[in-house]
Amino acid sequence: MRCERRVWLDGRSAQPPQTAPTADARARMTLRANHKCHILAAIEGVEDFSELPWNERVTQTRLAMQRGAAMISGAALEAPIGGRLLHGAPDLLQRQTTAASGAWIYEPIAIVLHTRPTRWERLLLDSWRWLVRQTQGWDHDPPGELWLGANGYRPVCIKRQTASLAAFTAQIRRAIAIAAGEAPPIWFDSDHCPFCPWRTSCDAAAHDTHDIALIPRLSRRQGSALRRLGIHRIDQVITLDPATMTTLPDHSSATEARLRRQAQALLTDQPLPVSAAIPSLPQVRLFLDIESDPQTREPWAFGLAGAPGDRFVIVVEPLVAGSDVRLNGIPVIGVHSAHEGWQRVLHAVRATGGALAHWGEAERLMLEQSADPHTYQELIPLMIDAQRELYKRVVLPTPRQSDQRGGGLKAAARWLGWRWSPGADHWTLAWEAYRQWRAQPSPANVFDRLTPAIVYLATDVEALAAVWRWLDAFVASINATSAPQDGHADRDTATNREC
Template identity: 20%
Template sequence: MKCNKSKPINDHLLRSWIRCRRKAWLDIYGDKQKKLWTAHSTLQLNHQIDCFHNLSQKSYGIGIQACEEGKNIAYGVRIKYPLIKNRIIKANLPILRKTSGESIWGNYAYQPILARQGKKITREHKLTLAMTSLLVNNLQKFQVQKGLILHKENKVLKVEKIKLSDNINTDLIGSLLNLEKDIESRNPPPITSNRKKCTICSWRKDCDAVAIKEGRLSEVSGIGEKRELLLNKIGINNIEELAKIKHYKLKEKLEVFGTQHGDISKQIILQSQSRSTNRAIKLNPEIELNNLKKAKGLYIYDIESDPDIKHDFLHGFIRLPKNIKNEISLEQTKYSPLLNLEKNTESFLWKRITKKLSINPDYPIIHYGETEPISLLKLGLRQGANPHEIEELKKRFIDIHLLIREYWCLPVRNYGLKSIAEWIGFEWKQSNADGARALLWWRQWKKSRKINKMYSRNLNSIFEYNRDDCIATLMIAKWLIDH
C-alpha cells in the first residue's frame, strides 16, 4: 500500500482517528466499495443543522468575508494552516459566532461551535473544538479562551462553554502527530479491541472479516478492550489459544487481576470453543421452556424509539394464534403497527394496546431484551393502570434474549437480535437496515408528512423493518423450542 505523505489532515479525519485509528487509515486508503452507508452520520448532520438553526441570528454571512464584515454568525469558513511541522491541517467550519476580543478585523473575535449528540461531552468533542479553535486563532490573530458545544435535549437547545486549556491543546498536538504516523504507514493499525464502536462504523464488514480471519479475542462475547489486554498479559492472544486452556488454569491466572475476571473464565472459554468450531453449545441440557411450549398462542412485541426525546413512536405486535411447536407460515402472520405520533397522545395508545392484548389474555408476550417490558409497564403506570393490572401484564412477558443467554453458548460476537437471528438463518428484507435507519426514516416522515409526500414511503419502510424485528424474535424463540 502506497502511503500518502502530502494529504492534509482535516477535522473529519481527526474525529475518525479518535474513534478508531484503523478507521482513519481506511478513510484514506480503504476500498470505497467495501464502505457501508450508515444512518448515524445523517442523523448527526441533521442534529447539527437543527442546533445551528436555533442559534442563528439576523446578522450572518458566508466565509471569511462574514468575519471581515463583523457579522454575528459566519457560516462555512474554510481554513488551513500547518499546526504541526510539514503537515497542513484543514477545517471546514460550519459556523463561528462573534464574541468580544481584538482580532485583525476590529474589536471583536470569533469562537468555534460544535453540535454534539450523546449524553456527555467526549474527548472527540474537546479535541475537535480545540483544533478548530487553534485554526481560528491563527486566522484572526487573537486567542479565544472558550468554545461552544450545542446539544438539543427534549427539543430544548443547550449551550455549553468549554475552556480551551493548555492540557487540551497539548493532547490535540500529540494526537495530530500520532495520526500523522498512522496515515504515513503502509499498513493499517490493528483492529480496535472495543468492538462496540464498530456497530455504527461504515468499515465494520471489512474489519469483521479481518478479525475473524485473525481469530481476534475481541470476537468473543464477554471480552472487551480491558479483558483482552489481561489475556494478552498471561500469554493468550487469539481464540484458538483461549479455547484450549483449562478452566481452572485460566481462573487462577485471571484472579490475579480481580475475582470478577476469574469468575467469567468458564464462560469465555466456552464462548471461544463455540466460536472456533462454529457450533452451538447447550449450557443446560434440562431445558424445558414450558411457558413457551404449552402456550396456545403468542404475542410478539417490538418497539422503535427516538432516544433524544425519549419517545417510543412505534409499538409493533404480531399475534400468533397457534402453538409455537407447529409449523409457522410467515405470510399468514398478522402484523399490527401502533403509532404514537406525539408523546401527549399516550392515553389513546395505551387503550389500543390493552384492547389488543386482552383479545387473548392467556397468550405470553415475547420480546428481545429489556426495553419493551420496561417501556410498556411505564406507559401503563403513567396512564393510571392499577397495581394488579401491571402485575398481571408483567407476568406475561418472556425475554427471549435472557433465555438464549441462559441456555446456549452460540458462535457470535454479541447476543443482539440481529446477530442471533442472522446466525440461525433469518434475513431482514431491507438490506443494511437498523434502528438508526428506522429513526432517520421516522424523523424524515414526521417532518415532511404535512408538507409533501417525498418521504411517505418511509413510514412503510419503518413498518417493514419493525415487522422483521418481530419475526426475528419469533424465529429465535422457535429455534429455542426446536433445539
C-alpha cells in the first residue's frame, strides 16, 4: 500500500482538499502526459475517448470493446468491488484474438516514461487488468503490457504482466479495511506526497504533534518499528533507552547517535555535529550545479561559482556558441555541446587549483554520461559531493515534509536564509525559459528571454557555495571548542542574500 493515510483520508471525505500538486509534481505529470501523447501519436486506428465526460467515456469504452475496436485510448472502466466502485483509465486498450475460440480479449497497456517500472506502476496495470476482466466477464486474469521509455515513437522495450491478480484484490480488501479503521500514521514519501491533495494537512498535523515522520533519513522500517514501540513524537526518540534502540532495523552505534542528534536538532532548531570532533572539510575553490533535460538528463547549462559574487553560466546551444554576454549581471558563455561544456568546467577547475563541489550524485552521473573520456578521467577525482560531506559531519534542523526530504540543498540553504527570486525559483521555470528561448528563430538576438533560467541556476550554485562556507565555519568552530556552538551565529558566513 503506497499510503495508508491517503486511503483513510479519502474514505472519510466526500471531496478532498483543493491543494494543487507541487511544481515538481506538475512538471512530472506534464512529462508523463507528453510522453504518452508522443507514443500514441504513432499508432494508427486508435479510437480516442479522452475528451468525453467520464460517464460518457465509460459507455463508449464498453461499446467499443463489444464491437471489437482494435485500439482504444482515453478508455474509462468501472466495476464494483467490496462495496466500492473502482475506476480506472488505461493508457491504451489493445484487442487480441484468442487462437482457440477466435473471440477477442483486451489487454491494458501502461505507457511508462522511463525504462524501469516502479511497483506502483505495476500495481496500476494490475488494477486495469482486473477492470478489463470484470468488464468482459472473463473467468481468468487477462495479461497487460508495460511500454517502457521511448525509441523514436516506439517504446524501448515491452514487458508483459501475467501474474495472478489475487495479490491485487488482497490490496483492495486491505484498503477497505484501512478506510474503516483508525487513522494510520503519517509518512512522507517524496515520490507520492507532492501529488497528494492531503499533503499540507499531513504537514500541519506532523508539526503540531512533533511527529517522528519529520525526522530526515528515518527509514520507513525504522519508523514503523518505533511506532510499534509506542514512539510517535520526536522528543521520545531522544530519551529512548539504548537497549530498545538496538532492536530497530539497520541499527548501528553510528545510526543510533545520528538519530538522537537529528531529533534534538529538530526540537532545538540548532545544527549539531554528529560527534564531538569531526574532520575538517577538503579544500574546495569552485562549485558546480547543472540544469539538464528532465527526460534525457543531458546537461543544457552549467553554473559555476567561486568566491562570493564570482559566478558564471555555460549554456549549451550551437547557435550561440562562442557568445559571451551578461544577463542580470551574470556572465553567460555559449557552447556547442555538453562535451564542450564539461571541457570549460575542467578548464575553470584547473585555473583555481582546487576541488569542485557539487550536491548529490546527479552531477557525477551526468559527467559519466555526457563528457568525453579524457575530461571524465581528469575531472572525476576532483569532484566532491557536498551533500555527503555535510552528512558525515552535521545534522541540520531541516524537517522532512511532503515537499522536501529534509536533506536537500534548498532545505539547507533556506534554513540559512537563502532565497530564490519569484519567477526564477524552480527548475521547471528555468527549463521552460530555456526551451522557449531555443525555439526562437535567432536565439542570439533574444538572450534576455533566458534570464529566468540564468538567475535560477546562478542562485542554485551560489546557495551551494553558501552552504559549504557555513559548514566549513561551523566545523572549525566545533573543532576549536569541542562543544557545539549556536549554529545561527554562523549563518553570516553563508552570505545571506536574496537573489
